[in-house]
Amino acid sequence: IAGITQAPTSQILAAGRRMTLRCTQDMRHNAMYWYRQDLGLGLRLIHYSNTAGTTGKGEVPDGYSVSRANTDDFPLTLASAVPSQTSVYFCASSVGIGGAYNEQFFGPGTRLTVL
């Protein structure tokens, strides 16, 4: 049972380059999320998806885009990376969103450095 996988594990990226972080879950969860976690801080929600075909903005969406073409995959794209996007990125999924469905399952994270 894989749960949630993320790729790559880590990446060093030149500023201005485009980058897509991949996330795949095999639990058939409806909801998926992308968070960023900066050193010593909590997680901040970037984007989320209630179900395949729908997406929404979280607390810090600027500079990021997502798509949800199917249930399993939820890629996060940085169109033109900037140094302030240096962070650890976590993908998560849950049966539903919020309330009693708030048990989220997290991936191992992607450590991104933008130079």
Place this chain on the structure above:
Amino acid sequence: LAKTTQPISMDSYEGQEVNITCSHNNIATNDYITWYQQFPSQGPRFIIQGYKTKVTNEVASLFIPADRKSSTLSLPRVSLSDTAVYYCLVAPPGSARQLTFGSGTQLTVLP
């Protein structure tokens, strides 16, 4: 938006019971309270969730008073491996925009 406040850090010794309290004064009627644990270089892991009174599972208990303006995560007989950051989340059904983890509580268990 129910903002949460937790202590920044706590220390404990092996074998002791640890209680971490989260304040959420403006919690809404539909909000649920969820706690997560995070080890360094890993994603958070779900511990326990509740709406009111007391919830217990194999690893922790969650106490929620009648006014629901706070909640207390109780970890019985902690070990060194319980050293981690613990986050309290408060969110209603169907509203991902309010999924804010905050800075959490760094629990350090000493031998």
